[in-house]
Structures are given as structure tokens and as C-alpha cells.
Amino acid sequence: MSGPPRFQRYDKRHYNDEYYDDRYYYRNDYYGQDQRYYYDEPRLPTGPRATTAPRGNAQPTFKRAKVSNKNVMEDEEEDTWQPEMLFMRHVDIKGPVFERINQVGEGTYGKVYKAKNKITGQLVALKRLRLESEREGFPITASREIGLLQSFDHPNIVGLSEMMVEKNAVYMVFTYMNHDLAGILQQAEIVISDGEKKNIFKQLLRGINYLHTKKVIHRDIKGSNILLDEKGVLKITDFGLARRMKNINSNVESPNYTNRVITLWYRPPEILLGSTDYGREVDIWGIGCLLIELFTRHAIFQGTDEVDQLWKVYDIMGTITTDEWPDCDKLPWFEMLRPNSHKPSLFRSKFGSLLSPQCFDLATKLLSKNPKNRISASEALRHPYFVEEPLEQKLQFLSKIEGEWHEFEAKKKRKLLREAKQKEMTNVSG
Numbered sequence: 362m363s364g365p366p367r368f369q370r371y372d373k374r375h376y377n378d379e380y381y382d383d384r385y386y387y388r389n390d391y392y393g394q395d396q397r398y399y400y401d402e403p404r405l406p407t408g409p410r411a412t413t414a415p416r417g418n419a420q421p422t423f424k425r426a427k428v429s430n431k432n433v434m435e436d437e438e439e440d441t442w443q444p445e446m447l448f449m450r451h452v453d454i455k456g457p458v459f460e461r462i463n464q465v466g467e468g469t470y471g472k473v474y475k476a477k478n479k480i481t482g483q484l485v486a487l488k489r490l491r492l493e494s495e496r497e498g499f500p501i502t503a504s505r506e507i508g509l510l511q512s513f514d515h516p517n518i519v520g521l522s523e524m525m526v527e528k529n530a531v532y533m534v535f536t537y538m539n540h541d542l543a544g545i546l547q548q549a550e551i552v553i554s555d556g557e558k559k560n561i562f563k564q565l566l567r568g569i570n571y572l573h574t575k576k577v578i579h580r581d582i583k584g585s586n587i588l589l590d591e592k593g594v595l596k597i598t599d600f601g602l603a604r605r606m607k608n609i610n611s612n613v614e615s616p617n618y619t620n621r622v623i624t625l626w627y628r629p630p631e632i633l634l635g636s637t638d639y640g641r642e643v644d645i646w647g648i649g650c651l652l653i654e655l656f657t658r659h660a661i662f663q664g665t666d667e668v669d670q671l672w673k674v675y676d677i678m679g680t681i682t683t684d685e686w687p688d689c690d691k692l693p694w695f696e697m698l699r700p701n702s703h704k705p706s707l708f709r710s711k712f713g714s715l716l717s718p719q720c721f722d723l724a725t726k727l728l729s730k731n732p733k734n735r736i737s738a739s740e741a742l743r744h745p746y747f748v749e750e751p752l753e754q755k756l757q758f759l760s761k762i763e764g765e766w767h768e769f770e771a772k773k774k775r776k777l778l779r780e781a782k783q784k785e786m787t788n789v790s791g
């Protein structure tokens with residue numbers, strides 16, 4: 362009979378352990394048919410006694426395959442080897458350890474590359490710090506970002522694996538994440554179910570809640586800073602603007618934070634009105650904007666400058682009054698930016714039918730103009746939205762996505778489409 366010998370099992374109890382271990386029993390099964398790995402099948406006593414224990418001192422005999430022990434050792438080592446054991450291996454790598462694959466991000470402070478660790482094969486993101494303009498040593502903003510990242514340990518917050526210096530450039534090394542929320546939401550063909558949206562939003566709230574319990578304000582919540590991997594894990598990244606809250610007596614002192622923070626479209630009204638004693642609520646506004654964006658695929662307030670941004674907020678949420686926000690008139694730029702007329706809120710008429718009643722209720726609480734009335738992350742996690750049907754679902758849409766979508770690639774795709782369209786127009790008119 363041709364073909365591989367059939368799998369046969371022998372009863373271990375019959376023989377002395379000295380001669381046997383598990384590997385003899387599964388010759389063509391678990392260990393595969395590669396004879397290099399393996400001793401040959403033991404020659405068992407033949408005849409009627411073959412299935413019974415040998416009597417007295419009788420021992421089975423077997424022959425060794427032509428294989429050196431060295432090979433067996435090496436292959437076993439391969440199976441159990443872990444990246445942490447790196448120092449134990451002889452590494453013969455020429456050039457940099459990280460092989461760059463492509464660019465995945467272009468931030469204000471530097472470029473982000475997808476790269477592969479040549480030794481472990483692990484994919485990483487390398488975030489290059491911009492140092493060219495630094496004449497006075499390592500930038501304090503970068504060391505603040507690194508310090509904060511090192512203090513975090515949560516599944517929904519990105520982890521800094523290491524730092525790398527290469528040709529006078531400094532890089533932060535992160536585990537690679539296939540997508541970011543901005544990149545995904547811009548692809549109309551990617552369909553996300555309501556249960557999946559709930560899952561995304563819950564992970565986002567968990568991450569923010571962790572930061573807020575550690576008294577850290579992120580100060581740049583937006584889709585491109587929310588990463589997703591292929592397993593459906595969400596991680597908040599980009600702590601370039603984040604800071605730990607000051608420990609002060611708020612009755613007598615003001616924390617005096619800078620209000621030049623947060624990407625314009627996600628900036629809350631208190632910052633647009635010049636507040637410098639804001640708190641964790643500024644992140645919650647951004648989270649509220651993202652909840653709406655999960656459903657509409659567009660940023661809800663798209664201003665062109667600071668003043669226009671405030672008008673965009675007033676257009677949908679209504680103008681502010683001292684009834685709902687008693688001390689709003691004490692904000693530095695309140696008088697300067699006082700609107701001429703009162704506008705009612707159009708929030709319900711615009712989004713009431715798009716979201717479920719509980720989801721709409723949560724969105725209203727996240728987007729409260731008065732920061733004191735804005736729901737906190739821990740309260741939001743207990744909101745009935747999370748227990749109403751449909752319940753949160755595993756992110757199955759991720760396994761169907763073609764390509765990897767970060768804001769960077771999405772921008773590139775939009776530019777190509779625009780150029781193709783323009784070309785078509787000129788062809789038609791020509």
C-alpha cells in the first residue's frame with residue numbers, strides 16, 4: 362500500500378518510560394511526516410503478544426532514524442521561543458532592526474511608519490519625533506508624552522513598547538494597529554452594525570474612563586487618534602497634548618491650562634470661549650462628537666476657524682443661556698463672541714430619528730454645552746444604552762475589510778478620486 366503509514370497508537374503503560382515518551386505514539390499525526398524530527402516507529406514484538414505487555418525483562422527494540430540530535434534541539438527551541446528571550450539568541454542582523462514597510466500617518470509632530478522587527482517578525486508603528494527645530498535638547502512635549510505613556514496599563518490605551526534612536530532621529534515604538542476610526546468611517550463601503558458601534562463606543566469610554574480616573578486629560582480626542590486592530594481591540598493613542606491635572610484648591614486657584622488644545626472640530630464650547638480652568642469634560646465633548654460620527658460618518662461640527670466653530674455648535678445645539686449655564690458670562694471671550702440672536706436647539710430634529718432613544722439620550726448628555734452638566738465617562742458606561750437591544754457585538758466587520766485604513770490612506774484615496782474626477786471633467790469639456 363502506498364501513501365503514508367496509518368496512524369497507530371500504542372499503549373504507553375506496557376513499556377518502560379525510559380524508552381518511551383509521548384512522541385512515539387503519534388508518529389504520523391501530531392509530529393507530522395517529517396522524519397527529521399523524529400525517531401522511527403518502535404519495532405514492537407510481533408505475533409499474539411503485540412498488544413500485551415512484554416513479560417519479564419523483555420524490552421521493545423527500535424531503531425533510530427538518521428537524524429542528529431542537533432536538529433531536534435533546534436526545532437524544539439523554535440517552538441518555545443519567546444521575544445523576551447531575544448538576548449539568548451545569536452542575532453546576525455545587518456542594518457536597522459526595524460524594516461520600514463510604509464508610511465501610515467503624518468502628524469503635526471512627525472511621521473508614523475509601519476515597520477517589521479526583523480528578529481521577531483512583529484509589526485510595529487514607529488512614530489518619529491520632530492527634532493530638527495530643537496536647539497535646546499530633547500523637546501519637553503515629547504518627554505511629557507513618553508512619561509504619560511509609560512504610566513498607562515490598560516487594554517484600550519496604546520502601549521509604548523520601546524524608544525529607538527536611529528541616525529539622529531528618535532522614534533517611539535508601538536504595537537502596530539491596522540486601522541484608525543477616521544480611516545474606517547471614511548470608507549462608505551465598510552458597513553458597521555449597531556451592535557458593533559456599541560462595542561466600539563464602549564471600548565472608547567473604557568479607555569477614557571481609565572485616563573480620567575488617573576487624572577489625565579487627553580485633549581485631542583478625534584477619530585484619527587482612535588486605533589483598531591484586526592482582533593477588534595480599540596486603543597486610544599496620541600498623548601502629544603495630554604496632561605495630568607494639577608493638584609490645586611479649586612476654590613482659590615485656577616489651574617490655568619492652555620486653551621490652545623484639541624482639534625477644532627472636536628473643541629467644546631468652554632474652550633472656544635477661552636476657558637483655562639477646564640477639566641476632564643473637554644474629552645467627553647469629543648467623545649460625544651464621535652458617537653454621532655459613528656452613525657453619520659461625518660464630523661458633526663465642521664467649523665473653518667474658532668469663531669465659525671462656535672457658530673457651528675450654536676447652529677445645531679442652540680445658543681447658550683445663563684439658565685442652562687449660569688456662569689457662562691464669566692468666560693473670557695463670552696462678550697466678544699455673544700451672538701446677535703437666540704437660536705433654538707435642532708439636535709433632536711436632526712438626530713432623534715437616526716439614533717435609538719437611549720443612544721440619543723446619551724448623546725445629549727455627552728454634548729451638554731455646560732461642562733458641569735456633561736456626563737462623566739464612568740456614568741456614561743452605566744447608561745441604559747449599553748443594556749438595550751441590540752447588545753454590543755464582536756467587531757466582525759473588521760475581518761471583511763480589504764486593506765488597512767488610517768486617516769492617512771483615506772486622505773490619499775480621496776485625493777486620487779478627486780484627481781480622476783477632474784481629469785474626467787476636462788476630457789468631457791475638451
Ligand SMILES: Nc1ncnc2c1ncn2[C@@H]1O[C@H](COP(=O)(O)OP(=O)(O)OP(=O)(O)O)[C@@H](O)[C@H]1O
Binds near residue numbers: 469470600
Ligand atoms: N500604533 C499605531 N499603529 C498604526 N498606526 C498608528 C499607530 N499610531 C499612530 N498611527 C497612525 O499615525 C497617525 C498619527 O499618529 P499620532 O496621532 O500619534 O501622531 P501626531 O503627530 O500626534 O498626529 P496629529 O498631530 O495628526 O494628531 C494616527 O492618526 C494613526 O493613523
Ligand SMILES: [Mg+2]
Binds near residue numbers: 468585
Ligand atoms: Mg494624532
